[in-house]
Amino acid sequence: MSHLIILPIVLPAILAPFIIMAIRFHLDLQRIFSLAGTVALVGITVALMAQATTGDIAVYDLGNWPAPFGIVLVLDRLSALMIVLTALLALAVLLYVIGTGWDARGRHFHALFQFQLMGVMGAFLTGDAFNLFVFFEVLLIASYGLIIHGGGARRLRAGVQYVVYNLLGSTLFLFALGTLYAVTGTLNMADLAERVAALPADETALLRVGAVLLLLVFAIKAAVLPLHFWLPASYANAPMPVAALFAIMTKVGAYSILRMYTLVFGPDVAVTSGLVGDWLLPAALLTLAAGTLGILGARKVGKLVAFAAIASMGTLLIAISLFTPQATGAALYYVIHSTFATALMFLIADLICARRGGAITYTPPMAQSGLIAALFFAGAIAMAGMPPLSGFIGKLLVMDASRAEPLMTVIWAVILISSLVMVVGFARAGSLIFWKAYDPTLATDGGDDTQDDEAPDTPARPAALPFVAVFALLAGLVALTVFSGPVSRYTDKTAAQLFDPGLYIDAVLKGGTP
């Protein structure tokens, strides 16, 4: 049994208290340790991914208790993919935060950041449903601190809403888990899968209630349409780099849906077959449509990107809700793209907000306008799914996977029309922000406006590190495009592994540890 699996959880869990207790007054030391920890995390997760690529499912018994009794961590291809994604995103966001000095605007940023990473890593690695709840709470409680980082009345009120909404979600999660436990008598995911499959057909009413409750919880996390209300206000008022990190949080919801509804309530399980996909698909289509309309109507950059995040979750969940191996492979490719693209757009939004405020209206030209405009252009292309970047490939894969579906025309229409509307929305925002500034009929005396209140945070000499972080994310998208062949081969294999839940169950319960 290799101890490497638990390291992504233990490392931030040790680092965060260390930062709080030992070096709380030394921002430079905090930055060094936080950065070193995150770089180490990238190394560890890549090593774990190399281990998972062989197709083995590694199981780690916590406290050496055997599987149905103790809590297990499970590393399969899907978990490995998600933790690598988390670590890479965290590194880029951390570089940006250090470069812009966001971490100096409030206290304990780095400790909360590490706790957040611990929660996300744990949620991706755990093989126990109640443990999933606990890691959800860990990542949420850290996110409560991060979302109000820097303070301000508006941000705090948005934070209260976010906390209340998520506490409701947690309560619902407990109700769902209680129901599942009452029916099956276990909370280990692999054991749950076996017992659900063996349950007699006339005793499954309560089980279906539990399955739907659980779907609601994950839908809250993934911001699926009727439950997405927390996202725009929270993300638009959060510090933008934190919102960029939270690009992975909605993916935790999507991951949980994928995990629970392929393993426990899989397509082959008679009692819940058709229960989830039939509900999730229309909701996902509506999510995409609503997110797109939000892009068109947004009056601030933060809101614009928040709605773009909702739209990309919509596309992702369309692919997930089909529950076929091909569609899931496409969904996993889109997960990588959507995480990087959303984070990239949030960071660009922060570059804009720091220079001219977030309103999508006319203002005098800002510093580095050309460079940021180019970045915004690239990010918008990725987000909308236009040809050169990976969003196009992702959407193509999703549409290809939905070709055999009965609702194929509806799915294609929604995806294609929403892409067009997204292009219009981004073009409108981009031209108002970047081009209107140079409109000779409007620019009367741009010189003295820029000095006092319009651009409060513009440094005299622009820091290079934020641009390094932004370009790193962009490079990630380009790499995802160039290496789309190998990546989609990996995601297809991941999907094949997911749709053969016997492998997972055997590895956990029969101790098929390599």
Add this chain to the structure above:
Amino acid sequence: MELLLASAVGVLTACGIYLILRQRTFPVIIGLSLLSYAVNVFLFATGRLALNMPPVLRYHATDYTDPLPQALVLTAIVISFGMTAVVVMIALSAYLSARNDRIDMDVDDTYDDEQDATPGANTGTNTEGDA
């Protein structure tokens, strides 16, 4: 006993949801606490209701009650306690910085982040009547 427990969960949940739909932070937090009590009682019952039985196997005991839900409830209590403390602190600082404990956002979001909401700016839907 089943009826008592089930109605307790139901009443707590109903009161909790009613209070969460209020517009001020204080009733919302009370509502969240009631909901977490409801879910704790519910979790307790998922191991089936049993009276006067040990939660661990002993040699002379004929039967035992399921110990796992009790452990789950303990975890849930600790987590909800911590979460309530956090939400109280955040709500308090939101109140102190805005001088206003409404939970909904202002309708108008065109103004800049920096010039934050003043109490007079909340003219949107200021007609709620929870006194």
